[in-house]
Amino acid sequence: MAGDSRSSSGSQISLRLREALEACSSSIETKDVIQSDEALAPVTNLLHSIMESCTNDLDEILPGIEGLEVALDEIYRFLSSPDSNQMVVEALSFELPKLVIKFAPLSVKCGEIAGKIIEHLVSVCNPREMLSVLCEALTSPADASGGSGCYSNFVFGLSTVLLRIQRRHVEQVKVVLPVILKVLNVAFSESDEEDKDSLNDLLSAAISIGSSIQEICQKLVCIFLRTIYYFCSCFDIY
Template structure:
């Protein structure tokens, strides 16, 4: 940088830009006002870029710190005109947030600058300004920290229609966290700080309303679940910082009327969704696409760490016992767990814990209530089928042999928990919708096993007695019927032609 250029970027220059802005804004010249603010923004971006492009340049860093300090000093000066501050508030938050990536000290001052705007300008205007700034810096994790903090603080200044204002902010925040989480790398410490700042917004909303507003409580509950999913993806699950964030998020459950039982069965998620969505607002929920993942993961985190369950004020042992004793609730839990098994970005370690949880709630001989004429099995079949497909993905793609074997054990237990009358249809659908020849061989072996068990049962009980029992007490529960032959033909003579899609070794997935 030349000497003249360096002079242009010294703190004395920023004061000239500020004086120019003040002059034209106070004069009411809108055209000159816009130009002067635009020139100030360009100047600040040049200073920030110089420091960011050369991290080893101490002079550039010091210059950025001094320029930013000048901005903050101007905003805090008693002689500053509020009209000028209002005009600067529309442009400077996004610009000064770039300085956050220069150094920790610059981050602190950038926080202070945005805090000053929040404290002195219209809260509703600042909410819109910060949301817009966040949406434009979504891929720059180092820059969004001051903006996230500003949003969490502006919540305190909003006195009316609190739910509506928070509802505007939530999609912007979760979009930022989603992009940064899915693109983060192991050991990225910046994302931990961002989640800390984002969680503060939940705390301030709780503090502001005292959680008496049902709509706000439901919205914050969904926000917490979305954050839970993103924390699980973005931060290594074995780190203490991840455990700290998960515990923090779990501590909000009592305030939001969320229970582990309601999360793992999905009832709390459905209830909160219906409250927040209202009428004709399906599009809004697209920003909260991971709430069901977060609901299931919240319970799994309680399964992994006792401290997390304690933070949520939950007794997970009682929840597991309840699921073991209630078949329909267990089916609902299986349907929720599928979101973990099919979550591509989720670490395998967490999927392993979710398989372990499924084994825990299916580890006893459970009555299938096949004689209950009033139970509607069919309504659960689509969800159970999708869950079995998700477990298939773990069996096929898990890098660890033991995890694949445990997933297969869980797969068989879920299948055994389905009424016999529906089991064959599900197995047939799994076979016809599977692209893995090894998995097809395993599924065929399960069909064979089911047929063998039924054959043994018929022999032991006698065909006549079996038919009478089946007709009177539990109709259509036996596995064997003519469609088995159709399945065999479908496998041996594929509809698209060619040889059967069968591997040479059926146990290839478990080797």
């Protein structure tokens, strides 16, 4: 009976979230507004209400977390659907990272789906906007106690958007590095022996930031050398 009840609850959450996403899509497409709290409210309010069901009452924690897993999965399917309007996906990208970073530590499945959501967003949305949103999510005081396990996907996301940004690379690196150092400091200062795997994942993500910076530097050197060669050819200097 308990299993049937949870299955029914999951179906209800999926239905409610689909309706919220449809309302959000309709509002954004009609008003042609990318960033609007009012347009995103149906989705964000529902996610907050599901989050609040994860209380200290043992009878409520598991159903609440399962509800979040269902909700995150529904969101990922919406975002990755070829039928989804890119403008709607862009609008959701302003808020979803700040929400899913709170959900990611609650269960292994929440963390996995949150990672898939972030991976998709950084691959299809404006990289400059995603860099700002991810940095904001990682430095939010409300998320500082989330544990290192919820950070790595966001740090990997930052390494991806750094490579996607085409201009002002040094400026973006200067924004990202303090955020990464703060995340590492928080994660290691609050970790224990049980967090070893999560810390390893976070270190791998931090190393990926270094690899992205190295690749950016190599590109800048190539651009500089091509410029020098161009001037040399113009003035017959060899």
